Amino acid sequence: MSNESQAERWVVEVGERLQNVFPDIPTKSLQASTDSEEKPSIFTEYYPYLVYFGESYYYTYNDSRRRSEFSGWKFVGFMRRWFDLDLRSYNQYIQEKKHLARGYYHLECFRNDELLLLEYLLINSCILVFSILLFQNVRNGIEILSGTKEINRDREDQRSKEFYILYQYIMTDPMKIKLQMLTMEYQMPWFVVKRIYKKCSNISNHVGTPIDKLALSCFDDLYPGMHKSKVHGDTCTLPPGGFKHLLHMFHWSRTPEENFLVETSSLFIRKMVDYYIPSVTELKLFGTVFKKHAGGSIDMSFYDRRLSGVMQLAPWHMLTYSSTLVTELLRFEQQYVNCGFPFTAYFASMACMLKTEADVQVLRANGVIIDIPSTRFDDKDILCCVRELKSKIDDNIAMPNPLKSLEEKVMAHYQRSSYRVYGEFKRRYCSNPWITISVIAGICLFFLNLIQTVLLLFK
Structure with missing residues (x-):
């Protein structure tokens, strides 16, 4: 059987399967789309995951029991019924982009299973679009998804009932879902998500806001917060080729314009294992003062005054999820070297400066380390967290140029007897x-x- 006829049969099978997800799902007249948007990617991971609701597992196309029970199809059914999700248009587009989509994952994934790729991207994209609409702070996602805004029906109508079934899946533990949306293994090619949102369904017509803007607003309550230069948006530059996935977008929004890029053309390349600056208490002996950086989420700088040095560090908000989220950002930077190493530089510096509880106390007193009273971490917890994050940094990474400059300034100050x-x-x-x-x-x-x-x- 040819790939074309196999994919066409897949469209019919999915349509039949969705009839059992919600009752009386109407069959739509399907029109193919010929639009094409190239967004090259370098993302690779070892295993494909179908992930949502705080659970994750490997997904194989031949696992019929799991496929029939998996609630992800309810999201696809909801999108098809209420937002005219066009399976044929989606199928044609993915056929054109299947090599690009495969490039996001490990070479062994989807190599001999095109139908698995079709299903995997479809289900996860629908879940992600639904979740983004619930979490975003730009429009009223509940009204848009449930239909209560444009139709003004009673909340007991069929669409609202189906919506609240899916709503409960997501909102049982929203923070856990948000962190999962930013975990490396669970990323989705962003060009597929945008296609589902804009071209393969009419949901963008109901919302009226680009999904990039909606997605960025989903994480307003997470630390690190959006960098000031990105909030005011006039000077910041989008990455070449657009965003690879949601974690890429989050990383970009939290980093300064100076992205701590690695200079590979230099003949003498120092590695991260060689990076060293003295501890907080050692620097204090040389008249260094510590201040909160006013710039943004991950900024740091050092400069000399007449009688002292000033180390400015972006505040580090210690929350229960901080270590998990920072770990993903560190992993992202090691996978996407062209996006720079600002988080790597920041936490490598923290690991050098925080050697004892006395070091932690100094940064607490100066507002650099901030924790919420309800989830307060003691000084030992902070040290353990810093050491754990340091262990996630690959020592063989070339040291970014801005980090070399910071090290040189700190050591020049540290070595002056005055x-x-x-x-x-x-x-x-x-x-x-x-x-x-x-x-x-x-x-x-x-x-x-x-x-x-x-x-x-x-x-």
Whole structure:
């Protein structure tokens, strides 16, 4: 059987299967689409996952029991019934783009199973579009999906009932689902998701907002927050070729314009294993002060003042999911070297600076490490988290140029004895306000005595 007839039969089989997902699903007249949008990708992973609702497992086309019970088909059925999801248009488009879509995954995935690729991309794209509409903060996703806005029906109508079945799957644990949407293994080619949203269904007509904007707004409640340069959008540049997937989009929105790219043309390439800056307490001995960086989510910088150095670090919000999310961002940077290494640079620096609980306490006191009272982490927890994240960084990565520059500035400051003298004076006499007051009072008393002595000499 040819690939074309096999894929055509797949469209018919899926249509028949969806008849049993929700009752009385009407058959739509299907029109093929000839549009094509090239979005090259470099993403590869070892296994395909069908993932949602906090669960994940491998999915094989021949597993008929799992295929019949898997609730993901309900999302496909909902999209087809209420938003005219066009299976033939989708099928034709994926046939044109199947080599590009396969390129997102490990070479062994989908090699001999085209129908698995069709199903996998269809189900996960429908789930992702549905979830994005629920989580976004631009439009009222519940009204759009349930039909209560444009149809003004009672909440007990058929569409609303079907919607709330799917709503319960997603909203049982929304934070878990959001983190899953940003996990490397679960990413979907973004060009397929956009196609489902805009061309293969009429859902974009109901919403009226590009899915990129909707997707970015889904994570407004997650830290790190969106970088200020991306929020104000006039100066930021989109990645060449567009976004690969949702994690790529999230990473881009959280990083500064200076993306800590690796310079490979240099003859002398230093690796991350060679990166070193002193700890917080060591830097304090040399008069370094620590401040929150005002720029954005992952910025850091160092500069010298007349008597001290200033290390500015973006605030690190410690939440229960922080380690999980940062791990995915570190993995992303090691997979997508052209997107830069800002998170790698930030947490490599944190691992150097945070060696003891005293180091953590200094950054807490200066507002660099922030945790929520309800999920407060003690200093040992912070150190363990930093060490765990450091272990996720590949030591063989070439050191990004901005990180080399930061290291050079810090070490130049650290090696100057004048800063050590000032730091020692500050530690001894300015660490406690009462000691400072006593020192000032002593100096004033000394000068008063000196003036008095001079006046007596000239009488």
